[in-house]
Amino acid sequence: MPSPADTRQRIIDAVLRIIGQDGVAGVTNRRIAREAGISLGSVTYHFQTQHELLRESLLHFVAEESQRLTELADQCRAEGIDLDEAAAMVGQVAGGTEFDSRHIAPFELYVQAGRDERLRAAAAECFAAYDRLAVQILTGLGVPSPERLAGTAVALVFGLQLRRLATGSPAGELVDALLLLARGAQND
Template sequence: MRFETEERAVTSAEGRRREILAAAVRVIGAGGPDAITHRRVAAEAGVGLGSLTYYFESRDDLVREAFRYYLQRSSELLIALETEIPPGSADDLVELIIEMTRREFMEPAMLRAEYEMILYAARDEVVSREFVAWERGLEARLGAILEALGAPRPIAAARTIIELVRGFELERLARPSDPIDDLRYRLSVVIGALVGKRQPAVASMSAAQIQIPKFARPRRGSREISRRTEPRRTNR
């Protein structure tokens, strides 16, 4: 009976710590790492201020642990999704990434925290080391899938896909109405090319269909136009 009581106490303590870290990630997602204070995180987590000082010695410790929590949670989500959507083909891999992205956007604050973490890593050596290690692990995991699908340079291919997804996520954070099908199309083209899957031919655009930005068009009567239209002089 005593051991069961101790186990419940440990589980309860760990659960409370995770709640605090999840709250800290939400605070970071809303206002960046500079928004982190023990008082604000305690209010977000719904716990007493003493709980934070018990688990985390300093504000920097809390920020770092919050980022570790985010990385752990992201890895757990990816592992779970690989079980749900085994990436046995290029199309499966596209759907796996799409579902991962869709679920991340179900909690925008958590997703924003990832990009706050990347910026924070530039000025915190501890976070930088852990983020780089996590990133390399993600590249290796995705690279193994791509290698099985026939990609000749799987790690380079994995980095390309990760950067593509990050670019889309940043765009969608700024424009939440952007359809996720846009990402599906981009991924289908890129992953297909990386693993050597034949893509459907795209009809070439006629000159009339190509829209030249106004700032790129030479002004009427400019020297550039006159050089193009002026008959070439020949020496007699």
């Protein structure tokens, strides 16, 4: 019998898969139970409301993403980074992100946070992690005032990732756009 923590994680994983496949509207307790391979009662035992389910799913994604991005930021700080290395890293992160249901779900959750202000703190936490990584990369590139440009760089990444999701365009466009931004900022 799985532990309560394992059951809770199975529920969160199921919620992220469902959101990625069918959006927030596809999240029902019955579907979660079926996807997670647990009883219907386990869903309501661990999460009393759909808001709590969505919030915890977004926070789980944030925790994983923050850890991954923090490791990359630490690597940039420890090793230093030049423009070509930054481009390779961005290409690795963006190009390595296959748009399976687990990677589509955060976009859905961010849109849901626009509708439900109770989810905004969790979304803001994730964007803060993206901003920290952007600051580290821009600092490593010698860009003046990297904090000022971090949000713009993150917005560019998200916009182009959304474009990739919608059109199937390659990650190379994202790398090219970020190189253009970084080069312009270095010459500013």
